[in-house]
Amino acid sequence: MDFKLTEEHIMIRDAARDFAKTELLPGVIERDEKQEFPKELVKKMGDLGFLGMMASPEYGGGGMDTISYVLAMEEISKIDASASVMISVNNSLVCWGLDTFGTEEQKKKYLSKLTTGEKLGAFCLSEPEAGSDATSQRTTAIDKGDHYILNGTKNWITNGNSADFYLVIAQTHKEKKHKGINAFIVEKDWEGFEIGPKEQKLGIRGSDTHSLNFNDVKVPKENRIGEDGFGFKFAMKTLSGGRIGIAAQALGIASGAYELAKTYSKQRKAFGTEISNHQAIAFKLADMHTQIEAARHLVMKAAWDKDQGQNYDLSGAMAKLHASQTAMDVSIEAVQVHGGNGYVKEYHVERLMRDAKITQIYEGTSEIQKIVISRSILKD
Ligand code: CAA
DSSP, X not given: OOOOOOHHHHHHHHHHHHHIIIIISTTHHHHHHHTOOOHHHHHHHHHTXXXXXXXXXXXXOOOOOHHHHHHHHHHHHHHOHHHXXXXXXXXXXXXXXXHHHOOHHHIIIIIHHHTTTSSOEXXXXXXXXXXXXXXXXXXXXXXXXXXXXXXXXXXXXXXXXXXXXXXXXXXXXXXXXXXXXXEEEEETTSTTEEEEEEOOOSSOTTSOEEEEEEEEEEEEGGGXXXXXXXXXXXXXXXXXXXXXXXXXXXXXXXXXXXXXXXXXXXXXXXXXXXXXXXXXXXXXXXXXXXXXXXXXXXXXXXXXXXXXXXXXXXXXXXXXXXXXXXXXXXXXXXXXXXXXXXXXXXXXXXXXXXXXXXXXXXXXXXXXXXXXXXXXXXXX
């Protein structure tokens, strides 16, 4: 078993680390406060190839493996989880979904712009009444021959306003339940498509989350992804890979909080010595490090499974379940190590603690991951 990274992996990880430190760190507190993410920064992420890392080179993608992607996600998430969720949704949900299941025309028209950052994507599955229970789609797409008419509301959509292209899941044949669901590519400026108000969030506040309304939006038939009725499978398959990206994000939040706590513990003095010399702190760091390493192994295994063409539903769900719990546990402890300073913004750990929570919620709550894991281990 070889746990060593290749030279290329190290290069990609270091490039992401460098980008995060030089470009993302300087304004991260302000972006969190103001709940905004400048377009120029999105453009920089695109120029450096972070928005289409795994997509096919013939459509402008980086053609990289999943290991490279999770390494970059970890580094960027150590500093700014708002940037990394934009990267994650664009890469693992939107670009991967189109690259794997889109037609040649869809790839040329949409994917080639999403991989370069010229345009940004969003993935629209959740609804007011269909979050975890994703089969209960109320948004409808009625077949009108050469087009569909889309009506309904989507909730908690990452990149809700900053996106240009939206992958929208909707019910076409209600009687067929999940087998009657379709996925469509919708453009932002189409008539009847409205962006709802921005959500005021606890964490990942730099990234924009909105509800979306579709009022008789006309979607050409060529914008349906896959065969009629493929939409639910499309969403599930896409989310399976997305969960590896979010697991890597959680790992990054945990590592970022741990590194800050370790550094702080070697500088801050109490009772006549650096606090790292007190066992109460040293043991916390030992637990944090151990939990992070376990999460890293699960994340890498899931990424490796995907790169090897093996099934990654189980390993991805386990990685997300464990890494998101790790992000929560470690970031709370990092605040504790910092004492009063941990509670103020300039030390960064309070933000990481707030950001950690969403990794247990989006792309399937921890409870959903346990459904996926238990069904998988009990099926034979
Ligand atoms: N790959 C392929 N097919 C899959 C699959 C997968 N990973 N998972 C399920 N399916 C298929 C099943 O085989 C089944 O197909 P058949 O009927 O042909 O056998 C079909 O889908 C229905 O599956 P289930 O019976 O298992 O469906 P279920 O109702 O029990 O739900 C679930 C399964 C895992 C709970 C699913 O509903 C789920 O994942 N829910 C969570 C949804 C979610 O993650 N939402 C996140 C929103 S996106 C987001 O957060 C993005 C963002 O902005 C950051």
